Amino acid sequence: MITIIINGFEWKVHFVSQNHDELTDDNGKPSLYGVALMRECEIYIDGDLPKGLMEKIVTHELVHAVAYSYDVDLDNVDEEKMCDFIGTYFDAIKLYRDIVLEKIR
DSSP: OEEEEETEEEEEEEEOOSSSHHHHHHTSSSSSSSEEEEETTEEEEETTSHHHHHHHHHHHHHHHHHHHHOOOTTSSSSSSHHHHHHHHHHHHHHHHHHHHHHHOO
């Protein structure tokens, strides 16, 4: 388990098997790669995912956690699509930071 702080909220990130209760449906079948439980401030990630997919899923769930922790209202957007978009293109977003840091050096 990893603990992170987002805007004063302590989030616990768990890497679990795909058969973990939080990642399965009511019949015990794997149904999710990851989930962010807002009230509990916990994130569960399938720890057996390939690296590229795991990075996308972790980023996706972190977007949920950040939005919750900063009380960002996502009711007017498709939250799942937004999280997928950021999860998919996060590397490109990080490039902005690299470009800005290079510029100010």
